[in-house]
Amino acid sequence: MLKHWFRTSLSLLITIILMLGIMGFDNSPAWAIDSITDLPFPKVEKPEQILGPAGEIFTFATCNRGTQGFTLADAQIPAGAGPLPHIHHHTNEWFWTPKGGLELFQSVQEYPDLSHPATDEDAGRAKVYTVDTVPNQIVYGPKNRVHGFTNITNETRPLTFIWLQDLTSPDYPFNDGGIREYFQDVGVPIPDINHLPAITDESKEEFVTHAPQYGINQSDYFLKYVSQVDSHPPLILAKGSNDSDLMAIIDTIQAFNQGDTSVSCF
Structure with a gap:
């Protein structure tokens, strides 16, 4: 059974890493802050809702337009929750933090x-760099x-994900x-948002074991993929x-919401 699944605070982990002497520091520039005041969401009928392994509530919509395909999720991230380090091979991703309060990390x-x-044992662990997000920040x-995030506040925070299908x-x-x-x-369907279903041990396990079928390497503990944590990103990452x-x-999204029939969202 995976214990304390996806609810380990990154702040506590960083403290442990400091004690182990593997935290790196440099004089690199701060992470660039790009912001969007309002990110539109497709106006689909009865959007699908799924419960994640740490109690996250995801509301999904997927859009196709020509060769472009992407999925969005408006999510509610509980305090202390967030995915452990993982790698997407088939998608590029954006994180929009309407209220901030999330600590993102990326290699x-x-x-x-x-x-x-x-x-x-394989390709070697990664050094990751952190950013404490502010309201309306968007990070690519x-x-x-290797990447992930943690809600470092003591309250649930919203987060919108965008996953864009890569051409490969x-x-x-x-x-x-x-x-x-x-x-x-691997998630748990939510038929009634007022009565959330139980999160099963099976779904937690499958979040890791089924991930490669969808082009994802998902770790089951923080340091499995991570060797160092640094809060000073290099220029290539800071301005990415x-x-x-x-x-x-x-x-x-705007075209779909305005009735453009060349766009399919569901």
Whole structure:
């Protein structure tokens, strides 16, 4: 059984890492702050809701337009919760933090081979860099990098995810790089938001063991993929963004919401 699943505070982990003497520091620039005051969400009928392994409530929508495919999720992240380090191979990702309060981390080193994860026994662990997000901040996370986040506040915080299918992704039913299919497989459906279902040990286990089917390496403890944690990101990470794809995604959502029949969202 996986214990304390996805609810381990990153702040506590950083303290432990400091005690172990593997925290690195440098004089690199602070993480660039890009912000969006309002991120539109597709106006779909009866959006699908799924309960995550740490009690996160996800509200999903998926959109297709030509060769473009992506999934969004408006999520409620409980205090102390967040995914352990993982790697997406079929999607590029954005995190929008309407109220801030989330500590995101990401590596510069890339792990392009799904069959060779970021472990000491395989491709080697990663140094990750942290950012404490502010309200309306949006952070980009390209594929093949170790990343994750923790809600470092004492209250539930909102977070919107965008996963854009990469051109190298194999085909999945929703043309979204396999993300929504992954959550449907391992998450717990929410038929009534006022009566949340129980989170099963089976779903927690499957969140890790089923992940490779959807192009994901998912660790089951923090230091499995991580060797160091640093709060001073290098320039390549501090100024990383993908504005062209993000603007195209927003344009697709707005087109759907305005009745454009060339866009399919569900």
